[in-house]
Each structure stands twice: as C-alpha cells, then as structure tokens.
Amino acid sequence: MGTRHVAERPNPGQRTESSGRSEAISLEDAQLVVEVQNGHPEAYGTLVERYQDRVFNACWRIVGNLEDARDLTQDAFLKGFEGLAGFRGESGFYTWIFRVAVNLALSHRRSSRTRRTISLDQTGGAEGTQAEALSQRMRDEGHRRREELADGVALRGKVVEALQTLDADHRAVLVLRDIEGFDYRRIAEILGIAIGTVKSRLFRARMAVRDAVTPPIEQGSAEQGSGRS
Amino acid sequence: MTAVEREKLGEWLSAYADGELNAEQNAIIERLLVEDEEVRHRLDELRAVSRMVFDLPRHGAPPSILQDIRRQTERDALLGDAEDDRASVPGQSRYGMRLLATAALLAVVVTGGLWMYGVLPGRPLPPGSSVAHNTSKSEEALDGLRESESPESSLSDGSAAPGAVVADARFGKQADLATLEQRISRRAPSEELVNHPFANEMNVVTLTYATDRDRDGSLAVLTDRLRAASVEELAIDPSKPDAPQGGVFIKGRAGVNFVGPQDRQVLVRLPKNQVESLVREIDSQADVDARMQVGPIAAHGRDQVHQLAAAISRGDFSVPSEDPARPAIGGEAEALGDLLVALNIDKHADWLAPGGAPDTGDTGLAPPREAGERDSRNETATPERNGVSLPGGTLEKQSSDGASAEDSLDAKSKRSARGRERGGRSTATAEAPTEQALPPSPESAASGARDDARPEAASETAATDDEHEIKDESPAKEPTVLPVLPDRPSLAARRLAEVRQQVMTREPTAPIDASDADASDAGASDANASDANASDANASASGAFVTLVIQLVSREPARPAPPPADLKLPAAQGTPNHKPLDKVKAN
Numbered sequence: 001m002g003t004r005h006v007a008e009r010p011n012p013g014q015r016t017e018s019s020g021r022s023e024a025i026s027l028e029d030a031q032l033v034v035e036v037q038n039g040h041p042e043a044y045g046t047l048v049e050r051y052q053d054r055v056f057n058a059c060w061r062i063v064g065n066l067e068d069a070r071d072l073t074q075d076a077f078l079k080g081f082e083g084l085a086g087f088r089g090e091s092g093f094y095t096w097i098f099r100v101a102v103n104l105a106l107s108h109r110r111s112s113r114t115r116r117t118i119s120l121d122q123t124g125g126a127e128g129t130q131a132e133a134l135s136q137r138m139r140d141e142g143h144r145r146r147e148e149l150a151d152g153v154a155l156r157g158k159v160v161e162a163l164q165t166l167d168a169d170h171r172a173v174l175v176l177r178d179i180e181g182f183d184y185r186r187i188a189e190i191l192g193i194a195i196g197t198v199k200s201r202l203f204r205a206r207m208a209v210r211d212a213v214t215p216p217i218e219q220g221s222a223e224q225g226s227g228r229s
Numbered sequence: 230m231t232a233v234e235r236e237k238l239g240e241w242l243s244a245y246a247d248g249e250l251n252a253e254q255n256a257i258i259e260r261l262l263v264e265d266e267e268v269r270h271r272l273d274e275l276r277a278v279s280r281m282v283f284d285l286p287r288h289g290a291p292p293s294i295l296q297d298i299r300r301q302t303e304r305d306a307l308l309g310d311a312e313d314d315r316a317s318v319p320g321q322s323r324y325g326m327r328l329l330a331t332a333a334l335l336a337v338v339v340t341g342g343l344w345m346y347g348v349l350p351g352r353p354l355p356p357g358s359s360v361a362h363n364t365s366k367s368e369e370a371l372d373g374l375r376e377s378e379s380p381e382s383s384l385s386d387g388s389a390a391p392g393a394v395v396a397d398a399r400f401g402k403q404a405d406l407a408t409l410e411q412r413i414s415r416r417a418p419s420e421e422l423v424n425h426p427f428a429n430e431m432n433v434v435t436l437t438y439a440t441d442r443d444r445d446g447s448l449a450v451l452t453d454r455l456r457a458a459s460v461e462e463l464a465i466d467p468s469k470p471d472a473p474q475g476g477v478f479i480k481g482r483a484g485v486n487f488v489g490p491q492d493r494q495v496l497v498r499l500p501k502n503q504v505e506s507l508v509r510e511i512d513s514q515a516d517v518d519a520r521m522q523v524g525p526i527a528a529h530g531r532d533q534v535h536q537l538a539a540a541i542s543r544g545d546f547s548v549p550s551e552d553p554a555r556p557a558i559g560g561e562a563e564a565l566g567d568l569l570v571a572l573n574i575d576k577h578a579d580w581l582a583p584g585g586a587p588d589t590g591d592t593g594l595a596p597p598r599e600a601g602e603r604d605s606r607n608e609t610a611t612p613e614r615n616g617v618s619l620p621g622g623t624l625e626k627q628s629s630d631g632a633s634a635e636d637s638l639d640a641k642s643k644r645s646a647r648g649r650e651r652g653g654r655s656t657a658t659a660e661a662p663t664e665q666a667l668p669p670s671p672e673s674a675a676s677g678a679r680d681d682a683r684p685e686a687a688s689e690t691a692a693t694d695d696e697h698e699i700k701d702e703s704p705a706k707e708p709t710v711l712p713v714l715p716d717r718p719s720l721a722a723r724r725l726a727e728v729r730q731q732v733m734t735r736e737p738t739a740p741i742d743a744s745d746a747d748a749s750d751a752g753a754s755d756a757n758a759s760d761a762n763a764s765d766a767n768a769s770a771s772g773a774f775v776t777l778v779i780q781l782v783s784r785e786p787a788r789p790a791p792p793p794a795d796l797k798l799p800a801a802q803g804t805p806n807h808k809p810l811d812k813v814k815a816n
Contacts (some may be wrong), residue, residue, distance in 0.1 A: 070291055071296055074297055081301075156281075203243040
C-alpha cells in the first residue's frame with residue numbers, strides 16, 4: 001500500500017467544488033445511484049472506484065492509521081450501499097458518502113482514544129481565547145523538537161503530529177477543508193454542524209498546527225505584532 | 230483589539246483565505262489587510278498552514294477495498310438484497326430497516342425454533358413428507374428450554390457476544406468456530422462462509438443481522454434457550470433411529486453460526502423436503518411477497534416460490550457443480566449448504582417503521598384483510614397500512630402483548646397439545662413415524678386454504694379452524710416459468726443456461742393445481758407421501774440438506790397493482806398478534 005498522490009486532488013485556493021466538471025460528476029453520480037437503486041449493484045463499483053481514494057485518505061488523516069482507515073473506508077462504502085435505497089439525492093453522493101465515512105471515523109476515533117487529544121473547545125484561561133489556550137499547550141508540547149523543523153521532512157512530520165494531536169472534531173474539519181477541499185457548507189453538512197462552527201473550528205485547528213510547526217521565535221514576534229494590533 | 234476580537238478576526242481571516250466570506254466581510258478584511266501588516270502576516274500564516282496540510286502525502290485506497298466491496302455487493306445482489314428490491318426502498322429509514330430485520334428475524338427464529346422441535350401441529354407439511362415429528366421428544370426439548378430459563382443464562386440485555394453460543398464448551402465447536410471467525414474477520418467470500426465445513430453438522434442455523442446490535446439483541450432470545458438446553462436436547466443426531474425424522478432442529482455441535490454484521494440473512498439448513506413447508510410456514514406468518522433464489526434460479530412472487538419449493542421438495546432440482554472437486558449438488562455431496570435458497574420477507578416494513586404499528590388495538594397488528602381484498606403476491610411489498618393485512622400466523626396469534634418469545638413458544642406448545650387432542654398429525658407421526666398420509670388438521674387445512682388462495686389454486690376451498698375462516702375463489706392459473714434474475718452477477722450468468730435447462734426440463738414443472746396444493750398442504754396424497762418418504766429417508770441418510778437463506782429485506786410500500794378481474798382472495802379472519810422483537814425482548 002504505497003503512498004501516492006490521489007488523482008483529482010483539489011488545488012489549494014481553488015478547492016471548492018463548484019466547477020462545471022464537478023456538476024457533471026454529480027450528475028453522473030446521481031445516474032449511478034439510480035442504477036444501483038434500480039437493481040444494478042455493479043454501478044456501485046464505479047462510485048467506489050471514483051471516491052475510494054479520497055474517502056480512504058480522509059479516513060486515514062482522521063484516524064491516523066492505515067489499517068483502520070482501510071476498514072473504515074470499506075465499512076463506509078458498504079454502509080453506503082446498504083443505505084443507498086434511502087438516498088434521496090438531496091446532497092451529492094460524494095458528500096453523502098463522506099458523511100458516512102467521516103462519522104464512522106469520528107466514532108472510531110472517539111471510541112479508540114489511542115492518542116491523547118487536546119480539546120480546542122475548552123476555554124482559554126488567562127489568555128482569554130480558545131485558540132490561544134490551545135496554542136500555548138501546543139507550544140509546550142512542541143518545545144522538545146524545535147530543531148527538527150529545519151527541513152521539509154521534519155516539517156511534514158510535525159504537521160502530521162499536529163494533526164494527530166488535534167481532537168477529532170477539529171481534525172475532521174481541517175481534513176475536509178484543507179485536504180479534501182470541501183467548502184464550508186458541505187463540511188457543515190457532512191459533520192452536521194453550523195457553518196459558524198466550521199469557521200471557528202477550522203481557525204483553531206489551523207492555528208494549532210501553526211503553533212506546532214512554527215519556531216517559537218516566529219510565534220513570539222507574530223504575537224507581539226498581534227498584541228500591538 | 231480584545232482577545233475575542235482577535236479570535237473573530239482570525240476566523241474571518243481563515244474564512245477569507247478560503248473565499249468563504251460575504252462581500253461585506255470581505256471588504257472589512259481587505260481594508261484591514263491594507264492597513265495592518267500584522268493582519269497580512271496572520272493571513273499568510275493561515276494560508277501556509279493550509280498549504281502544509283494540503284501537501285501532506287496521500288494514500289490511495291488499497292485495491293482490496295474495491296474487491297471486497299464488489300464481492301459483498303455482488304453477494305447481496307445474488308441473494309436478493311441489492312437488486313430489484315432496492316429501487317423501491319427510498320424513504321425506508323435505516324431505523325425501519327433495522328426494526329424490520331429484527332422483527333422479521335424473530336419471526337424466523339421462533340418459527341425455526343418451533344420447527345426445530347416439531348411443535349407445529351396445525352401446520353401443513355409437504356406432501357406425504359416424513360416430517361415425522363417426534364412430538365414427545367420435541368415437547369420435552371421445548372419444556373427443557375422453557376424451564377431452564379435462568380438468570381445466569383439470560384442474555385436478554387443484548388450483551389451476547391458473537392459466537393457466545395457456539396463457543397460454549399458444551400457444543401465442542403471451538404475449533405470450527407475459530408476458523409469461521411477468522412473467515413469472517415478477513416471478510417471471506419460468502420461461499421466460504423456458507424460452505425464452512427462444520428464437522429458433524431447436519432443442521433445449521435445461521436443467523437445474520439443488519440447490525441451488531443440487532444444481532445446481539447435478537448439473538449439473545451434464541452441464545453437463552455440454547456444455553457439453557459441440555460446437550461442431549463441440542464445434540465440430536467438425525468441419523469439415529471430414535472431421532473426426530475423431520476423438522477429443523479439446532480444440533481448442538483453445529484450451534485448457531487454468525488456470518489457477520491454486514492449481512493441481513495438467516496440461513497437455515499434443512500432437509501430438502503422441508504423447504505416447501507417452511508416456505509409456506511413463513512409465508513403464512515409474514516405474508517411474504519417472496520422471492521426465493523436457489524443458486525442462479527430465482528422465483529418471484531408466491532406462485533413461483535411455492536413452485537420452486539415444491540420442486541426442491543420433490544427432489545427434481547439440482548445444480549451442477551463447476552468444480553470437479555465438488556460433486557454436483559443434488560447427490561450425496563449436497564450435504565453442506567451447497568444449495569442456497571433465498572427467501573425475502575418484506576411485508577412487515579410498514580408496521581415496523583418509525584412511528585409504530587398502525588392502530589390495530591392491542592395487537593399491534595394491521596387490521597385483517599377484508600373479504601375479497603386482493604393479496605399482494607407477485608408484487609412489491611404492500612404494507613398493511615395500504616390495506617393488506619397479515620394473515621393469521623401461528624406465532625403471532627399465540628403471543629400477546631407483552632409476551633415474550635418464550636411465551637410464544639409456550640403457546641405453541643399448548644397449541645401443539647390442542648392439535649394432538651384433536652387427533653392431529655403430530656401425535657400420529659410421533660407414534661407412527663412412517664405413517665405419512667394423515668388427514669389434515671383443521672389448522673393445516675386453513676393454511677392450505679391460504680395457499681390455495683394463490684393463482685394456481687383451482688377450486689374454491691373453504692377451510693375453518695378455531696381462528697380462521699378463509700374462503701378461496703381463486704381461479705386456476707398456469708404456473709409461471711421460473712425466471713432468472715435480470716442483470717444477475719457473474720455467478721448467475723455462468724450457471725444460468727445449464728441450471729435453467731435442468732430445472733425446467735428435468736421434470737417438467739407440473740401445474741400446481743388445486744389437488745397438488747391440497748395434497749401438499751394436507752399431506753393427503755399417498756403417491757406424494759411415498760415419494761416424500763423416500764426423499765426424506767434419503768435426505769436423512771445422505772444428509773441431503775439445503776441451505777435456506779431467509780433474507781430480510783426492507784422495501785418501500787408499493788402501490789398494489791389492480792387485481793386481476795378473475796382473482797378473489799380470501800379474507801383472513803382474526804388478527805394475528807405480530808409483535809416487534811424489541812417489545813418481545815423487553816419482556
């Protein structure tokens with residue numbers, strides 16, 4: 001199971017699916033869904049092929065474990081198949097199957113609790129804001145290996161580590177936005193939360209990752225600047 | 230700027246980087262970006278983080294995922310789960326599906342349990358079948374099950390772990406169980422599971438559930454009884470002379486086998502000549518709009534299901550084997566689950582749907598069908614709410630609100646006693662296992678009348694028992710050719726031609742006319758009785774058992790098609806007391 005870049009990877013900055021191509025894919029998806037509902041289960045294979053990479057990758061980034069991600073992906077598609085009869089097409093299949101998968105992944109994550117996570121929803125204490133509280137905690141954890149941030153590999157590892165340190169809810173938002181390129185509305189739909197919550201969680205998650213990967217000196221200068229404003 | 234304002238600004242900056250702000254917010258941020266270097270810096274940071282996360286390496290999905298999913302969906306399709314029924318399911322909630330699966334499962338399990346112990350005195354058996362219920366032994370087994378219900382054995386809280394039963398040391402099935410569980414855990418193909426080689430098994434009941442919760446919860450009902458039963462009660466060797474000659478019973482060594490949480494099936498292996506009567510039994514209880522599948526051959530609707538079941542019972546059905554190492558099904562080698570029969574039950578969707586059962590008083594049942602109201606056979610499921618009621622079922626009629634499955638068993642036992650008092654078949658067969666051509670009991674006649682009500686029935690039949698009065702004015706109808714399912718997966722495609730040829734030409738499927746139906750229901754045909762006796766003897770001797778897959782399928786209620794002008798259907802008198810499993814379990 002080698003690492004590879006997934007086809008149709010969204011381009012950061014232009015990652016929301018609003019293009020005509022996406023709409024065409026949605027139409028194709030809808031047709032395939034109808035085919036499955038009409039008794040042609042083989043059509044489901046096309047849907048699986050189309051989205052399995054992205055679903056798998058999202059699951060992987062949420063649970064942080066390839067084996068679990070594999071099982072979750074398979075479970076998600078099988079549950080999707082079982083539930084397809086009730087699928088009304090109010091959202092795209094892509095969104096729908098992601099909802100299934102992410103919910104499975106979140107449930108798995110919450111139930112397994114194999115890693116210590118930090119809740120970003122806790123209040124910030126003296127600093128006053130949740131993001132700052134988290135940043136402080138992340139900084140504390142990150143002091144040990146600051147030197148490793150010198151090269152890109154270490155940086156990537158740090159990002160991964162930071163991701164894994166986030167609690168599942170924040171990680172899911174970050175994965176869905178910055179890896180999968182969903183817009184806020186779809187993220188809210190997938191996770192069943194308000195768009196405002198998406199905004200706040202995404203900001204906190206990004207700030208937590210920033211604090212985990214940015215040398216303290218830069219952080220200090222940035223915060224000094226921030227304090228000035 | 231306060232901390233809160235900084236937080237809000239950060240959120241806006243983050244959303245700005247994603248293009249998720251409205252015009253007014255955009256204008257504010259852009260003004261700040263022009264005015265404040267620090268805001269620009271924070272925006273750059275946020276974008277950098279977003280880029281770093283985006284640039285993380287990605288894994289493609291392992292190819293095995295697609296393969297496994299295809300295998301699973303193909304299996305579902307082959308068994309009828311994923312195919313034409315699926316189109317008519319929109320709107321059926323998962324909750325409803327679970328309830329449906331659970332409650333239908335209860336019906337099947339209890340039916341199977343009753344069948345196992347031969348306490349269905351009022352139910353018709355296959356023509357002349359040697360389903361010689363050893364009633365006394367069955368009664369003892371049943372009593373043992375009832376009486377041994379103990380707190381320590383109770384798993385009614387749904388905590389029964391998969392394999393709890395078969396792992397019981399009494400069954401001596403640990404080795405086989407471990408193998409099976411390994412296969413399940415690695416998501417082995419269904420064929421492997423179905424053909425799992427259980428040593429010494431002759432009868433297997435395989436219960437499969439939509440979810441783990443359903444499985445654990447509803448299985449507890451059966452588990453309690455199994456665990457409480459003695460080894461002697463369970464480990465019945467059908468090859469022994471004193472063993473019950475017919476019926477499905479759970480053999481201790483086989484135990485209860487699980488296939489996996491993804492499935493919604495109940496697999497019951499039973500002698501071939503039991504298939505027909507079991508189908509009829511389920512039919513009578515669940516008002517099935519059945520679709521039965523044997524290998525690649527599918528029968529749609531009651532007519533064809535009963536026709537196919539009859540063919541199996543007569544032994545004029547076989548499936549060749551493509552594998553030289555495995556002899557063709559139909560001979561000695563069909564002992565272990567080679568013949569796969571799928572029967573869909575889909576009529577409980579309505580009263581099991583969220584929102585509860587239709588208002589039927591305390592029974593929780595749909596109102597009885599009015600006289601002349603047409604049946605829904607050969608159609609998609611038509612719920613009771615749409616005017617089709619459930620016919621009187623043995624199980625449901627005997628359980629009352631708040632009654633447990635155990636109560637149902639108890640009631641069934643009492644009914645059995647009533648049947649014996651009336652000189653019914655059970656006593657006779659117990660006393661004279663070889664005597665098959667017995668007069669029908671009133672109940673069997675009633676059940677027969679229900680079958681007669683189908684299009685193939687030719688004559689008007691009136692049957693009355695203490696609970697039903699059913700009239701049949703259905704005209705005769707030519708049997709329908711068994712079709713193959715369209716767009717069947719490759720397995721069906723491979724075997725289609727030869728199997729179909731065999732089924733249709735080996736012994737031309739005679740029209741199931743009224744006499745056949747009567748004989749079938751009442752066991753009154755000597756000729757058939759002889760055939761069935763021989764068949765049953767062979768079955769017992771050779772282990773010629775089939776696997777009956779009762780698949781629980783949820784469908785959206787479909788509008789019934791206009792009834793044929795010449796078709797009148799019987800009115801089911803009385804209101805069977807169907808009860809969702811969860812209510813039963815609660816007691």
